Amino acid sequence: MRVLIAEDDEVTAELLTAALQEFGYQVTVAGDGREAFQAIRTGKYRLVISDWEMPEMTGLELCRRIRQRRWSGYIYVILLTSHTGVDNIVAGLDAGADDFLSKPFEPHELRVRLSTGRRILGLESRDLTIFALAKLAESRDPESGAHLERIREYSRLLAEELARTDRYRDELDGSYIELLYLTTPLHDIGKVGIPDQVLLKPGRYTADEFAIMQQHTLIGARTLEAVAAVNSEAQYLRMARDIALTHHEWFDGRGYPSKLSGEQIPLCGRITAVADVYDALTSKRIYKPAFTHDTAVQLIREGRGTQFDPALVDAFLELEDDFQLIRKRFENVPSHFDGVRLQWPATAAATLTDSSHAAILPHEPR
Amino acid sequence: MNVLPEQVPIAFEPWELLGRCLGKPELAARVLQKFERQLADDLVKLEHAIEKRDATTAGSLAHRIKGAAANVAAHGVCEQAGLLETVLQMKMDDQLASTWQGLLAERDRFLTAARTTNLHSPQPVA
Numbered sequence: 217m218r219v220l221i222a223e224d225d226e227v228t229a230e231l232l233t234a235a236l237q238e239f240g241y242q243v244t245v246a247g248d249g250r251e252a253f254q255a256i257r258t259g260k261y262r263l264v265i266s267d268w269e270m271p272e273m274t275g276l277e278l279c280r281r282i283r284q285r286r287w288s289g290y291i292y293v294i295l296l297t298s299h300t301g302v303d304n305i306v307a308g309l310d311a312g313a314d315d316f317l318s319k320p321f322e323p324h325e326l327r328v329r330l331s332t333g334r335r336i337l338g339l340e341s342r343d344l345t346i347f348a349l350a351k352l353a354e355s356r357d358p359e360s361g362a363h364l365e366r367i368r369e370y371s372r373l374l375a376e377e378l379a380r381t382d383r384y385r386d387e388l389d390g391s392y393i394e395l396l397y398l399t400t401p402l403h404d405i406g407k408v409g410i411p412d413q414v415l416l417k418p419g420r421y422t423a424d425e426f427a428i429m430q431q432h433t434l435i436g437a438r439t440l441e442a443v444a445a446v447n448s449e450a451q452y453l454r455m456a457r458d459i460a461l462t463h464h465e466w467f468d469g470r471g472y473p474s475k476l477s478g479e480q481i482p483l484c485g486r487i488t489a490v491a492d493v494y495d496a497l498t499s500k501r502i503y504k505p506a507f508t509h510d511t512a513v514q515l516i517r518e519g520r521g522t523q524f525d526p527a528l529v530d531a532f533l534e535l536e537d538d539f540q541l542i543r544k545r546f547e548n549v550p551s552h553f554d555g556v557r558l559q560w561p562a563t564a565a566a567t568l569t570d571s572s573h574a575a576i577l578p579h580e581p582r
Numbered sequence: 583m584n585v586l587p588e589q590v591p592i593a594f595e596p597w598e599l600l601g602r603c604l605g606k607p608e609l610a611a612r613v614l615q616k617f618e619r620q621l622a623d624d625l626v627k628l629e630h631a632i633e634k635r636d637a638t639t640a641g642s643l644a645h646r647i648k649g650a651a652a653n654v655a656a657h658g659v660c661e662q663a664g665l666l667e668t669v670l671q672m673k674m675d676d677q678l679a680s681t682w683q684g685l686l687a688e689r690d691r692f693l694t695a696a697r698t699t700n701l702h703s704p705q706p707v708a
Contacts, residue, residue, distance in 0.1 A: 227617045227650040231602055234609050269645050298649050320652040323604055 217334065218242045222252035222266035222278060223296070228319070232265065232296075235323040239330070249273025253281055262289055263333050265317070268297040268308070276311040283312035290340050292333040296321065343398050346452075350401035353408045356415060357502075362546040363495055364401040369542045370491035371400040377531040378487075384527075387483065396484055399456035403463045403488050406436025418502045430472045436460030458482040463489050468522045478525075486525040490516065490532050493523070498543060509540050591657040593688070594695040598655035607701040614696055617654045621647060621689060632682060641670040647685075656696075658688035 219241045223229040233243045244261070246252035250272040255261060264282070266275040273281075275295050282291050295308045298319040308316060314336070315329050350364055375396050379388035407415060410432050414425050421429060437460045444453035462476060462485030469477030481489075497512035507515075513536050520529040532539070596610070603609040624643050631640035644667040651660035662685040668674075669681045 225620070225646050225650045227613060227620055228653050230613055230616055231653050234606075234613075235602070235604060238604050267649075269642060269649075271642070298645070298652065319649045320598075320602065320655070323602060 217263065218244065218261050219263045219265060219330070220252060220255050220261040221245045222249055222264065222270065222275065224248055224267065224270045228267070228296070228321075232321070232326070235321075235326055236330075238323075239327050241330070249275065249278040252278055256282060256287075256291060259287070262291055262337055263330060264291060264293045265296055266293060268295055268299055275313075276307060279308070279311040279313050289344075290337060292337055294329055294333065346398060346456075347401055350405060353405045354401075356407065356412070361499070363499065366495050366542055366546050367403070367488070367491045368397050368400045370494060370539060371487050372397045373535050373538055373542070374487050374490060374528060374531050377535055378527065381527070384483075395452050395455050396487065399452050399459055399484070400488050400491065402436070402440065402456040403459045403492060404432060404436065405439065405456075406432035406434065406460055409435040416502060420503070430464070433461050433464055433473050455484050459484050459488050461485070463492055465489070466523045467525050471523070481525075486528055490524050490528045493519075494532070494539060495543075509536070509543070591661050593656070593658045593691040594699065595655040595657060596699045596701060600701065602653065602655070610701050613654060614701075617650055617656070618693065618696070620650060621659070625686070625689065629682075632678065637670045637673070641667055644670060651692075656688075656692045659685070659692050662688040 217240075219236050221229055221232050221236075221243060223232065223245060224247055229245045233245060236243045241263075244255060246255050248270045249266070252264065252266060253273065256264065264278075266278050268275040270278075275297070279293050279295070282293060292315075293313050294315045294317050295313040296317045296319060297304065297308070305316065315332065317326060317329055347364070354364055372393055375388055375393045378384040379393065410429060414421070414428050417425065437457050440453055440457035440460055444450060444457055447453060459482075461473070462481050465471035465474065465476045465481045465485060467478060467481070467486070469475050494512050494516060497507045497515060498509060500506040513533070516524065516529060516532055520526050524532075599610050599613070600607065603613060624647050628640055628643040628647070631637075631643060644663050648660050648663035648667060651657075651663060662681070666678075666681045666685055669677050
């Protein structure tokens with residue numbers, strides 16, 4: 217794994233380099249914060265050890281710049297410093313540093329602090345894998361686009377808004393909100409078990425087809441439950457199961473699959489319901505055009521206390537401008553995870569050739 | 583307020599440097615050489631900054647010397663550079679000259695110690 221060292225002191229840089237190489241890392245040294253930032257922009261580095269005091273750009277400023285931008289993955293920053301005291305630690309954390317290493321550094325402390333960083337970056341790999349699987353399931357529907365990217369943003373917004381209320385302050389802490397962000401994209405994973413002729417039907421469902429479609433909540437929940445059973449510590453799997461199972465329940469008990477009502481429906485399911493419906497309403501689907509934001513707001517308002525938890529509709533109405541901003545942010549932005557579908561029989565454009573081992577076409581309505 | 587140290591620190595602790603170099607004497611020797619060169623350069627720049635009353639640059643240089651010295655276990659230089667950094671930050675002009683001279687003296691003590699140390703069989707040098 218690569219490590220970037222931002223250090224103007226060549227002596228410390230050499231010592232760090234030697235220790236890191238000994239521990240198996242590939243090391244690059246940048247002589248100041250600005251040079252380090254340029255190196256980070258290449259996308260090669262996810263572990264950064266930065267001195268605090270540097271010419272051009274300090275380590276604190278480097279941390280701030282890193283956190284201000286969206287990167288393809290999290291960048292773990294360790295600040296190397298001879299500054300001690302609570303105020304300096306607070307300043308470092310506030311700027312976005314993940315950890316500290318004091319000068320003079322000890323090689324074995326350096327090794328374990330980097331191991332911590334790798335572990336945390338590894339967790340992000342888990343998150344990305346979960347999201348990729350959700351996208352894979354979603355890719356059966358050619359018109360879903362960035363649905364999953366949007367729905368997790370909407371869900372987080374709603375949860376953060378609820379967390380500001382006295383009623384939910386204790387339940388909705390940062391950890392819950394992060395889990396929600398991670399697991400909401402799995403809400404429709406059970407659709408992999410729904411036949412194409414139902415899932416992709418352009419018109420209204422018959423009663424039988426609707427009954428089949430409703431099964432996606434149970435298929436998804438059973439799958440996640442089975443995995444949760446062998447990973448009892450994995451809290452995210454339980455939340456993912458609850459979301460998959462309950463995001464079509466209605467607050468008044470008229471939803472599916474279990475006709476739960478009120479707070480029988482887990483909070484994560486109630487949150488996802490609002491986020492999912494807003495996104496479905498404002499998106500073009502195979503069976504409907506995209507509604508305007510105002511129409512979607514009106515329909516959700518009308519569902520207060522029937523389809524949706526009133527507290528969540530209130531939160532949504534507070535946030536409707538933010539919802540619109542998120543919607544615009546993902547408009548016409550291709551998703552990094554957009555699925556690809558094989559066409560069979562292969563068209564001329566997709567015929568296998570010696571140089572292409574897969575007949576891959578972008579999403580196309582059939 | 584007086585920022586002078588109460589005890590004379592060890593000039594150079596070769597075992598500590600070797601530990602930081604994962605027990606490799608060749609690496610320790612290379613790092614020491616680099617430190618000597620960087621220290622000489624930084625002291626020239628520091629002297630100019632002090633002459634120009636550029637406390638910001640002088641403070642940064644003192645800080646860098648302190649950090650590098652800590653990592654090569656040059657404790658005397660590290661401590662004296664730290665004192666100079668404090669003197670500059672607190673604008674204790676009456677102690678600037680003596681602290682500067684103290685840093686030069688620690689530099690000399692370190693160089694003497696480093697040059698008489700065998701990194702393959704090191705002993706602490708006071």
